[in-house]
Amino acid sequence: MKTETIAIHSQNIVKSATGDVTMPISLSTTFLRDETGGYPGGHMYSRVSNPNREALEEVISKLEFGEATCAFSSGNTAGMTVFQALKAGSHIIAPDDMYWGLKKQLLTIFNDVLTFDFVDLTELDKVAAFINPNTAMIWAETPSNPLLKITDIEALGKIAKSNNLIFVVDSTFASPILQNPILLGADIVMHSTTKYIGGHSDVLGGSLTTAKKDEFWERILNVQQTGGAVPSPFDCFLLLRSIKTLAYRIKGHCENAMKLAEYLDNHPKVEAVYYPGLTSHKQHEIAKKQMKDFGGMMSILVKGDGDNARKVVNSVKIFAQATSLGGVESLIEHRASVEGPDTKTPQNLVRISVGLEHIDDLIADLEQALG
Structure with a gap:
């Protein structure tokens, strides 16, 4: 089967x-x-x-x-x-x-x-x-x-x-x-x-x-x-x-994440996008070899410092600012503040779990939050 x-x-x-x-x-x-x-x-x-x-x-x-x-x-x-x-x-x-x-x-x-x-x-x-x-x-x-x-x-x-x-x-x-x-x-x-x-x-x-x-x-x-x-x-x-719906949910997560990664990769207020589906990702070819698609998770570096990153996660309207990932709803968080003072995660990193909402709404939400 x-x-x-x-x-x-x-x-x-x-x-x-x-x-x-x-x-x-x-x-x-x-x-x-x-x-x-x-x-x-x-x-x-x-x-x-x-x-x-x-x-x-x-x-x-x-x-x-x-x-x-x-x-x-x-x-x-x-x-x-x-x-x-x-x-x-x-x-x-x-x-x-x-x-x-x-x-x-x-x-x-x-x-x-x-x-x-x-x-x-x-x-x-x-x-x-x-x-x-x-x-x-x-x-x-x-x-x-x-x-x-x-x-x-x-x-x-x-x-x-x-x-x-x-x-x-x-x-x-x-x-x-x-x-x-x-x-x-x-x-x-x-x-x-x-x-x-x-x-x-x-x-x-x-x-x-x-x-x-x-x-x-x-x-x-x-x-x-x-x-x-x-x-x-x-x-x-x-x-x-x-x-029972896992295979079909994953298809939606991957499709939305790829479109969102491409949008953020060209945004003037984003320093870097970590998403294996982008050809600019250091291990993109390895991901192509061992994965059927590139998933619904990504992280971005917001230009500036931790305050700039926190401003973004505090400004979203559709994304939920919450820990965890993989749900039908899109989540966003300032990751370093979750991991504590000993974290090696960059202070300007924002982690994104891309959900199954319409991609146009997700892009519009991040556009206003970054803008």
Whole structure:
């Protein structure tokens, strides 16, 4: 089946006594045992598994061409689970432009357990210099947040494989529709399902999908089931509902973002536009090679300082000034003020999540805000 069909039909239509076309929500926290003590329905306790979560994990696995998926209560929890599954003393090579929430985990939660280096993964010749005897993992994020750097997944995967390292890709900005890291050599792909997979700014979640069920995946599965930071049945229901329209929403996000990027790229009050669809983007050719389209996320540098950038985000009327991304509504924010005083994000950077409103209205809104 093609992606659009998988999203609608894979584990979403189930046979039931009442003939539901949409999978019903199973709220039970515990499930009946039979005379032998077994579980004829396939589920024992909802922390371990649940029909709705099982369906969600199955759909994401198929969309990402993986063997298995673990769903979590947030994207940060998904990332944290990977770090928890590593052995104490392990070393991670992570991107210099890493989502601040996961970077903060490494710096403030795992700083006494793991070691790490933040490296520009777009410069592949420099990666090998950071590999040491304790290196266990390369963590990539492409496109990156908020500078929209593009990492060559296939090339980095070869480096990881030749050094026997676990290779994880945070593919949140791309979604399973635009990019499939497992097909390019990744061992695990992560998503904040809050973003494009959810797509409506109304459900929190995260996922990890593995290329194969190996020993490290069993460690991840143990953290998920024993730790219990899992999405509720209703959260899974909402995500399954949203996945049905994911492919078509992504097409709209990409179309709007390309037009908006071209407009902003020629605006006299914009210093730079970070969008991989522009030929001026440093990794445009890599993006063309590994992505089906260029996504709905971009960042711009407003000419001037942080005050100029904040003036823009305070002047919009259609864009919502809010954190997060991937929803049907367009969002905008001054990113450095979210990340705090230690951020390396430029003070004049504005991050934009391009939604599904009419592009003429979005351009007009930014025109008046910049003007």
